[in-house]
Amino acid sequence: MPRMYEAVYVFDSTLEDAAITERLDRFHGLLSATDLSSDHWGRRQLAYPIGTRETGYYVIERFAAETSTLPEYERALKLDDSVIRHLIVIHENELGAPPMTEEELAAANRRREADDDEDED
Secondary structure (H helix, E strand, C coil): CCEEEEEEEEEECCCCHHHHHHHHHHHHHHHCCEEEEEEEEEEEEEEEEECCEEEEEEEEEEEEECHHHHHHHHHHHHHCCCEEEEEEEECCCCCCCCCCCHHHHHHHHHHHHHHHHHHHC
8 A cells, every 4th residue: 555755855956957857757767656746946055065065956755655665766866876865754744733533622622621711710
């Protein structure tokens, strides 16, 4: 069963946009990912220098993939010299707190009402 993942890549900023797209296509071929969405942030200054590099090309992707395909995918990322840094995490929710169930919402409301009653005393 595929899981949702989010990946952040920092490529060498001296690469042409076509070369970055070519590498991303090669990585996608290893994953056989579905529900793929890419967000190219472009060239930005790094938070700290990595070797002699002070800028990088940022790409953020969300995709659904089988867990068994990730080791080969990460191996390809590590072997590619144009990838300065990368991070792959499980994407469970959008930014912010995870959604609460009906039971959790009811319990939170009861606690809030109990706290309000204590404050009035």
